Amino acid sequence: xxxxxxxxxxxxxxxxxxxxxxxxxxxxxxxxxxxxxxxxxxxxxxxxxxxxxxxxxxxxxxxxxxxxxxxxxxxxxxxxxxxxxxxxxxxxxxxxxxxxxxxxxxxxxxxxxxxxxxxxxxxxxxxxxxxxxxxxxxxxxxxxxxxxxxxxxxxxxxxxxxxxxxxxxxxxxxxxxxxxxxxxxxxxxxxxxxxxxxxxxxxxxxxxxxxxxxxxxxxxxxxxxxxxxxxxxxxxxxxxxxxxxxxxxxxxxxxxxxxxxxxxxxxxxxxxxxxxxxxxxxxxxxxxxxxxxxxxxxxxxxxxxxxxxxxxxxxxxxxxxxxxxxxxxxxxxxxxxxxxxxxxxxxxxxxxxxxxxxxxxxxxxxxxxxxxxxxxxxxxxxxxxxxxxxxxxxxxxxxxxxxxxxxxxxxxxxxxxxxxxxxxxxxxxxxxxxxxxxxxxxxxxxxxxxxxxxxxxxxxxxxxxxxxxxxxxxxxxxxxxxxxxxxxxxxxxxxxxxxxxxxxxxxxxxxxxxxxxxxxxxxxxxxxxxxxxxxxxxxxxxxxxxxxx
Numbered sequence: 054x055x056x057x058x059x060x061x062x063x064x065x066x067x068x069x070x071x072x073x074x075x076x077x078x079x080x081x082x083x084x085x086x087x088x089x090x091x092x093x094x095x096x097x098x099x100x101x102x103x104x105x106x107x108x109x110x111x112x113x114x115x116x117x118x119x120x121x122x123x124x125x126x127x128x129x130x131x132x133x134x135x136x137x138x139x140x141x142x143x144x145x146x147x148x149x150x151x152x153x154x155x156x157x158x159x160x161x162x163x164x165x166x167x168x169x170x171x172x173x174x175x176x177x178x179x180x181x182x183x184x185x186x187x188x189x190x191x192x193x194x195x196x197x198x199x200x201x202x203x204x205x206x207x208x209x210x211x212x213x214x215x216x217x218x219x220x221x222x223x224x225x226x227x228x229x230x231x232x233x234x235x236x237x238x239x240x241x242x243x244x245x246x247x248x249x250x251x252x253x254x255x256x257x258x259x260x261x262x263x264x265x266x267x268x269x270x271x272x273x274x275x276x277x278x279x280x281x282x283x284x285x286x287x288x289x290x291x292x293x294x295x296x297x298x299x300x301x302x303x304x305x306x307x308x309x310x311x312x313x314x315x316x317x318x319x320x321x322x323x324x325x326x327x328x329x330x331x332x333x334x335x336x337x338x339x340x341x342x343x344x345x346x347x348x349x350x351x352x353x354x355x356x357x358x359x360x361x362x363x364x365x366x367x368x369x370x371x372x373x374x375x376x377x378x379x380x381x382x383x384x385x386x387x388x389x390x391x392x393x394x395x396x397x398x399x400x401x402x403x404x405x406x407x408x409x410x411x412x413x414x415x416x417x418x419x420x421x422x423x424x425x426x427x428x429x430x431x432x433x434x435x436x437x438x439x440x441x442x443x444x445x446x447x448x449x450x451x452x453x454x455x456x457x458x459x460x461x462x463x464x465x466x467x468x469x470x471x472x473x474x475x476x477x478x479x480x481x482x483x484x485x486x487x488x489x490x491x492x493x494x495x496x497x498x499x500x501x502x503x504x505x506x507x508x509x510x511x512x513x514x515x516x517x518x519x520x521x522x523x524x525x526x527x528x529x530x531x532x533x534x535x536x537x538x539x540x541x542x543x544x545x546x547x548x549x550x551x552x553x554x555x556x557x558x559x560x561x562x563x564x565x566x567x568x569x570x571x572x573x574x575x576x577x578x579x580x581x582x583x584x585x586x587x588x589x590x591x592x593x594x595x596x597x598x599x600x601x602x
Contacts, residue, residue: 060352064356096205224518240325248315336354457499
């Protein structure tokens with residue numbers, strides 16, 4: 054009576070069928086990473102804006118002023134009294150009415166010189182040279198409202214967090230492919246609504262929902278790919294990260310070519326509708342079907358996989374062994390009820406939190422240090438490409454645990470060195486910072502693979518989603534941590550990043566090595582994984598199983 058892994062081996066562990074499904078689902082990485090980092094371009098600070106004096110619009114129309122002329126009449130007098138006042142967040146405390154002169158509109162302000170006129174704080178009366186270039190100019194997220202831009206990214210990460218719990222649970226209960234398709238539909242619809250939001254409140258609501266569904270597409274496609282390949286090919290999960298990086302690389306090109314934030318938003322949202330076509334070409338995970346006691350459907354899918362791979366399943370494969378473990382609705386308690394599961398869960402949650410916080414922090418740090426945003430963002434994405442290749446060539450030779458730990462340690466050292474390097478050798482500072490970015494990217498990519506390998510099939514999607522929710526928490530905290538600490542000392546965030554990464558590097562050494570081990574089907578399988586350092590894993594035999602015809 055064959056096990057699922059035995060049937061999969063005969064049907065082809067990574068044949069033509071799996072390669073096709075892998076390539077199709079990997080496209081999700083491009084759209085998800087674009088959503089993940091889109092705020093960098095959706096929220097670009099406007100090149101030029103100023104606060105309009107009440108009545109200036111009517112006077113400008115009557116006098117036939119250009120925007121430049123109106124700005125000169127509005128802003129230049131401010132510099133006479135205080136050169137540090139830019140005219141962006143403050144204006145002259147005057148009102149222009151029908152009596153104002155076109156040649157000298159401030160002449161009616163009394164005997165006081167323009168340099169002695171009082172100032173007032175600007176409230177929602179800004180003028181932008183490019184009014185629809187970003188959400189900053191669209192919704193007046195400047196001056197006292199600038200914090201709302203950080204809020205928009207926090208809301209997106211809250212959506213990711215909600216998606217990890219809600220859609221992770223749903224994928225384990227109702228199926229991987231169903232939740233994937235519904236999530237793709239949700240991302241597309243919410244993305245279009247975000248692009249045409251009439252106000253900032255509607256923008257935030259549907260950005261939250263787009264984040265929730267976006268997380269559903271990414272996590273579900275990752276788990277689905279992992280479950281249809283053999284244990285020796287599970288590094289395809291790392292290759293998916295290359296498509297995530299491709300999205301990061303492509304995004305600045307899209308933003309450069311499309312001048313408005315609505316256009317950028319539509320460009321990263323509409324492709325999700327194309328993924329609905331996968332309904333006809335991507336099947337449900339046969340592993341998941343077996344855990345739901347749907348052995349006949351699982352065997353039908355396995356025969357289809359074998360057919361496309363040019364193989365044939367033996368006639369005696371009329372039944373596949375499945376776990377005796379009771380199938381119930383997963384909960385957090387299932388992840389911490391037994392010793393090994395509890396240890397794995399807590400360490401993985403911290404690893405997700407640390408990787409996301411440092412990764413997003415280093416990305417957003419580009420905005421603090423200045424430079425060409427499009428070029429710097431492209432280079433920062435290109436730096437990530439070697440990460441996946443380094444993992445692929447090492448992870449099946451020396452295992453998961455050591456690269457996982459070393460990448461965190463190297464990131465810690467790089468962040469610490471970068472913080473104390475002098476500014477007068479920028480090439481060295483940039484090189485070391487790039488090494489830190491590469492290292493934390495490796496850690497971020499390895500945690501995806503290790504997380505999916507350390508949970509049984511009945512809890513895999515829920516476990517990955519729950520642990521990765523700490524990634525979203527790190528994303529929520531990152532902008533506030535970065536900007537608040539950088540205000541004290543520009544390099545202080547790097548010190549915090551260094552400490553977090555060092556602790557993570559030590560903790561992951563306590564995880565079991567999963568190199569060459571079949572995916573665990575039950576909690577008991579997880580408890581039997583080798584945990585002490587230096588012990589090599591062996592292929593696990595399925596004991597407590599019965600058959601489903």
